[in-house]
Every structure is written in C-alpha cells, then in structure tokens.
Amino acid sequence: MAMLEVEGIHTYYGLIHALKDVSVNVEEGEVVTIIGANGAGKSTMLKTTSGLLKPRKGSIRLNDEELTQLRPHKIVEKGVVQVPEGRRIFGTLTVMENLDMGAFICTNSQKNKKNLNRVLELFPRLKERSKQVAGTLSGGEQQMLAMGRALMTNPKVLLLDEPSMGLAPVLVDDIFATIRQLHDAGTTILLVEQNARLALQVASRGYVLQSGSVVLSDTAENLEKNEMVREAYLGE
Amino acid sequence: MLQRIRERISPTDVVMWLIGGGLMFMVVWGSIATLIKGTYTTRHWIDFVIFGLAQGSVYALIATGYTMVYGVLRMINFAHGEVFMSGPYTAYFVAAYFYRNDFLEAQPILCLGVIFLVSMAVSVTIAFFLERIAYRPLRGAPRLIPLITAIGASFFLQYLFRGLYGSSFQAYPDIPMLEGHWVIAGIRILKFQAVVIVAAVMLMFALYSFVMKSRIGKAIRSVSEDKEASALMGIDVDKMISMTFVVGGAAAGAAGVLYAIMFKQVHFFMGFIPGIKAFTAAVLGGIGNIPGAMLGGIFLGLVESVGPSLFLDGLGIVAPYQLKDAIAFTMLVMVLIFRPTGFLGERLAVKKA
Numbered sequence: 104m105a106m107l108e109v110e111g112i113h114t115y116y117g118l119i120h121a122l123k124d125v126s127v128n129v130e131e132g133e134v135v136t137i138i139g140a141n142g143a144g145k146s147t148m149l150k151t152t153s154g155l156l157k158p159r160k161g162s163i164r165l166n167d168e169e170l171t172q173l174r175p176h177k178i179v180e181k182g183v184v185q186v187p188e189g190r191r192i193f194g195t196l197t198v199m200e201n202l203d204m205g206a207f208i209c210t211n212s213q214k215n216k217k218n219l220n221r222v223l224e225l226f227p228r229l230k231e232r233s234k235q236v237a238g239t240l241s242g243g244e245q246q247m248l249a250m251g252r253a254l255m256t257n258p259k260v261l262l263l264d265e266p267s268m269g270l271a272p273v274l275v276d277d278i279f280a281t282i283r284q285l286h287d288a289g290t291t292i293l294l295v296e297q298n299a300r301l302a303l304q305v306a307s308r309g310y311v312l313q314s315g316s317v318v319l320s321d322t323a324e325n326l327e328k329n330e331m332v333r334e335a336y337l338g339e
Numbered sequence: 340m341l342q343r344i345r346e347r348i349s350p351t352d353v354v355m356w357l358i359g360g361g362l363m364f365m366v367v368w369g370s371i372a373t374l375i376k377g378t379y380t381t382r383h384w385i386d387f388v389i390f391g392l393a394q395g396s397v398y399a400l401i402a403t404g405y406t407m408v409y410g411v412l413r414m415i416n417f418a419h420g421e422v423f424m425s426g427p428y429t430a431y432f433v434a435a436y437f438y439r440n441d442f443l444e445a446q447p448i449l450c451l452g453v454i455f456l457v458s459m460a461v462s463v464t465i466a467f468f469l470e471r472i473a474y475r476p477l478r479g480a481p482r483l484i485p486l487i488t489a490i491g492a493s494f495f496l497q498y499l500f501r502g503l504y505g506s507s508f509q510a511y512p513d514i515p516m517l518e519g520h521w522v523i524a525g526i527r528i529l530k531f532q533a534v535v536i537v538a539a540v541m542l543m544f545a546l547y548s549f550v551m552k553s554r555i556g557k558a559i560r561s562v563s564e565d566k567e568a569s570a571l572m573g574i575d576v577d578k579m580i581s582m583t584f585v586v587g588g589a590a591a592g593a594a595g596v597l598y599a600i601m602f603k604q605v606h607f608f609m610g611f612i613p614g615i616k617a618f619t620a621a622v623l624g625g626i627g628n629i630p631g632a633m634l635g636g637i638f639l640g641l642v643e644s645v646g647p648s649l650f651l652d653g654l655g656i657v658a659p660y661q662l663k664d665a666i667a668f669t670m671l672v673m674v675l676i677f678r679p680t681g682f683l684g685e686r687l688a689v690k691k692a
Contacts, residue, residue: 153570153571154570155567155570155571174570174575175570175571176570176573176574176575176576179570179571179572179573180573184571184572184573185571187567187568187571191565191567191568191571192568193560193561193564193565193568194564195560195564196557196560196561196564200557200560203554203557204557204558204561204569204572204574205572207554207558207572207573207574208573210554252572253571253572256573
C-alpha cells in the first residue's frame with residue numbers, strides 16, 4: 104500500500120475537464136515527479152490533492168485514510184502540505200512570522216521550536232533574515248522560505264509545485280540540492296516540475312501528464328530513456 | 340515640450356486641480372480671516388481640539404472594523420454602523436437599570452465595566468452572525484452582490500432594533516463619576532472626554548497588538564494577503580474571517596459605549612452617520628491598513644471639530660458648525676481624487692484584488 108494514493112480523479116474548472124482519471128501513488132520516503140507541458144494539469148493535480156479543488160470522481164487517500172472531501176486546512180493537519188506554485192509567501196509578514204504560519208496547526212511550542220531549528224539548519228539564510236519583511240527577499244530566498252514554511256509541521260508528504268520557476272540556474276541547483284537533502288532525511292515528496300531533466304534526476308519514479316491524463320508512468324531511469332519523453336520534455 | 344505637457348494632462352485633470360486649488364485657497368483664506376477676526380480664544384480652540392480627539396478616537400475604533408473586513412474579504416461591510424449601534428443600544432437597558440437602582444453612583448467602575456462587556460458582547464454576536472448568515476453564502480459571488488447584501492443587512496438591523504426597542508431616542512444615564520472637569524497642565528478638560536480618549540487609545544493599542552503579535556492576528560493578516568496560501572498552511576480561512584468580524588465587532592461595541600458617554604443618547608439610527616464617517620476615515624487612512632484607519636479617524640474627528648470654525652467662520656458663514664458633515668465628505672472626495680490610496684494605503688495596482 105502506498106502512502107499517498109490518488110485514484111482515478113476527475114477535476115473540472117467550470118466546464119473544462121482538467122483532470123481525466125488521474126491516478127498517482129507515492130510510497131513512503133520516495134520522491135515521485137509529475138512532468139508535463141504547461142496546462143497539462145500538473146498544478147490542478149496538486150491543488151486537488153490539497154483540497155483547494157474538489158474532484159468530481161475518484162479518491163485521495165493518505166495511509167488508507169480518505170482525504171477527498173476534507174477542507175484544505177484539515178488535509179494539512181493530516182500531514183499533506185503543499186509549497187504552491189509561485190511561492191506565495193506572505194509578503195507583508197516577516198520571515199519569522201511566515202514560518203510561524205507554517206506551524207499554525209501545531210500549538211505545541213516545544214515541537215515548533217524543534218521544527219524551527221531543523222528548518223533554519225536547512226536554510227541558514229532564513230535565520231539571518233528572520234526579522235526582515237518577506238516581500239523584500241530575493242526570489243531564491245523566497246523559495247527557501249516557502250519550503251521552510253511548509254516544513255514547519257514536519258509533513259508526512261510534501262507537495263512541491265514548480266520549485267524552480269523563475270529562478271536563476273544557480274539557485275535552481277540549490278533548490279534541487281535541498282530536495283535531495285530532504286529525500287535523504289526520509290521526507291516523502293511529490294514534485295511537479297517543468298524542468299523534466301532535473302526532476303527525473305532526483306525522483307525515483309515519474310508520471311507524464313498530457314492534457315489532463317497520465318500517458319506514461321515508469322521509473323525515472325526508464326523515463327529518461329523513453330523516446331517520447333526525450334523528444335517532448337528533454338529537448339533531444 | 341509644451342505639446343508633451345499638453346498630451347500628458349487631460350482637461351479633467353485641470354478641472355480637478357482647479358477645484359482642489361480653489362478649496363485649498365478657501366481653507367487658507369478662511370483660516371486667516373477667522374484668526375484675524377479673533378472670535379475664538381485659545382481656550383475655545385483647545386476645547387475644539389479635545390472634542391475632536393474624543394470624537395475622532397471613536398471614529399478610529401469603528402474604522403478598524405471596516406478596514407479589517409476589507410482586508411480579508413475586499414468588501415465594504417456597510418452594516419458595520421449597525422454593529423456599532425446594536426451594542427450600546429442594548430447596553431442602554433443595563434445602564435438604565437443600574438441608574439434606577441443607584442448602582443451607577445455607588446459602583447461606577449464596575450457598572451461601566453458591565454456596560455462595556457454587554458455592549459461588546461452584543462456587537463460581537465451581531466457581527467458574527469452577520470458574516471455567517473449574510474456574507475458567507477455569497478463568498479465567490481461578484482463583488483457587487485455582497486455590497487448590496489451589506490446595505491440590506493444594514494436596513495434589516497436598523498429596523499430590527501427599532502422593532503425591538505422602539506423608535507424614540509433613549510437618554511443614556513449620566514455617570515456622576517464622569518461629570519465635571521479636570522485641569523491638566525493648565526488645560527481644562529471635561530472628564531468624560533478625557534476618559535473617552537484614554538479608553539479609545541488603550542483599545543486601539545490592544546487591537547493593534549492583537550493583530551500584530553497574536554497567533555490569530557498573524558493568521559488574519561495571512562488571510563488578508565493570500566487566502567489560498569493560508570489554507571495550504573493549515574489555516575482555517577473561514578474561521579479567520581469570522582474572527583475578523585468578531586474583533587471588529589468588539590471594537591465597534593466598545594466605541595458605541597464611548598459614543599453614548601459623549602452624546603448621552605442612543606437611537607436605532609445612531610449607527611448610520613458615525614458608520615459612514617468611520618468608513619470615510621478608513622478610506623482617508625488607506626483602506627486595508629489598520630494604523631491608517633486609526634490615523635484617519637482621529638484626523639477626521641479633528642477636522643470636523645476644528646474645521647467649521649477655523650475654515651468657515653472667517654468667510655462670514657453663519658452657524659458654520661452645521662457644515663461639519665460637508666467638510667468631512669468634501670475631504671473624502673478630495674482624498675479619492677488626489678490620493679485614492681489614502682494616507683498610508685498600499686498601492687492598489689500592486690495588490691491583486
């Protein structure tokens with residue numbers, strides 16, 4: 104049994120059938136990636152998992168516990184936390200306040216302190232900037248903050264939506280190094296990424312999403328060798 | 340060169356600047372004339388300022404409710420004036436009971452405490468259910484719809500209270516402790532005005548620290564900024580919106596008692612004008628900005644109190660005080676024309692609505 108099981112979900116935006124029978128499994132401790140072009144439904148898939156969108160059909164389970172009808176904050180309480188696309192940090196709050204909001208569901212101050220130390224160890228830059236208003240951070244620092252904020256509750260599954268978006272190549276490398284570090288520490292990650300090459304390097308398995316359907320799913324190695332993937336997503 | 344200037348400035352701008360310039364000229368000219376005429380002594384001016392501060396701090400407290408609700412929902416809660424009315428009107432019956440039994444004389448501080456608590460509790464309840472019943476089902480509807488609902492809710496509450504308590508003015512009992520005046524540093528200040536100013540400032544400070552420092556306050560600010568991201572952090576967005584109404588309602592309920600202490604009467608329609616004034620104050624300060632709303636409220640109170648005599652008396656206008664509302668709303672229009680974001684407002688263009 105997989106830790107996170109998304110089974111046959113259909114999601115609609117009004118009349119648009121955005122996800123058609125999408126199934127994705129993530130095992131404990133695994134990094135799984137979803138690759139696909141713009142508009143293929145990758146973000147929709149994560150938004151549905153987080154409860155921001157309700158699927159019309161299908162089910163989403165965490166360790167066999169039904170998440171499908173829960174509201175977003177309840178899903179966070181169950182341990183599925185998303186770093187949304189475009190970072191979406193709270194720009195008028197300070198860095199520390201942003202991290203506090205990441206730990207909103209947990210009122211145990213001892214636990215919070217432990218998690219905070221872990222996050223600051225992972226992103227020492229955030230410690231230096233803790234009193235700064237988050238909107239004044241650079242793009243890379245904002246991405247670190249977005250990830251740090253999501254890690255404040257020590258989630259069971261971390262959903263990452265386009266962490267490399269809009270970042271300089273050097274910073275992209277940093278972010279992926281962090282993802283690897285998180286993976287080594289045992290975090291379960293579902294990664295949505297347009298940069299398929301990098302995504303397939305950190306992931307053990309991948310799904311290819313095309314206009315709302317999963318067209319291919321295999322180990323990352325096999326996907327990297329796959330003719331269609333190479334042509335469409337690796338630009339070879 | 341001239342052509343480029345002409346292209347950049349539209350005829351409307353010219354007219355607006357003329358109106359603005361004309362008003363500025365009138366204000367300056369009127370003030371100078373008044374000061375030369377010398378109808379008012381320094382003591383009068385000091386009284387005007389103190390009254391303005393007292394009235395302004397009440398506006399400021401109400402204005403925080405408008406501004407916070409605007410922050411989380413991007414809507415103007417036009418029923419907020421009725422939230423403000425509901426508290427002191429209900430607490431009036433408690434006050435009258437205390438007065439009849441001479442508690443008000445024997446235990447003034449205890450009685451005032453109870454009156455405040457009753458008023459705040461009623462306003463909080465009304466604000467809470469207002470959001471639950473009238474606004475929440477319309478979340479996600481086009482922005483005009485909750486606005487119309489708010490106006491409807493405003494009328495509903497006015498006539499509900501008229502039906503419950505009658506349509507006459509009720510005289511708030513005098514509180515003996517607050518009669519008379521103190522002399523502080525040579526300035527004579529009416530006791531009740533001093534108490535209103537001090538209480539309002541303390542409440543504003545408490546409210547501001549709550550929003551800035553507490554866990555709930557930070558979550559309210561997060562929701563103001565980005566509802567979806569807040570939900571992804573495990574914040575119950577609906578609950579925080581309710582909390583915003585509760586905090587705003589508490590401020591309005593307290594402001595209502597201060598208002599009743601100042602003007603010594605309550606009425607089912609009493610929320611309308613202060614409500615609109617507080618809304619003006621929130622816009623003056625920059626809607627969505629809490630310190631801005633407080634600043635705007637105090638500024639508006641001062642201008643309303645000092646303005647008529649200072650600007651208009653010298654122009655030979657009889658009974659200038661009758662024009663205080665005209666001054667307040669002219670100021671609103673001017674701010675909307677020349678600085679639509681208010682004193683401390685964020686640039687609306689940057690903000691995604």
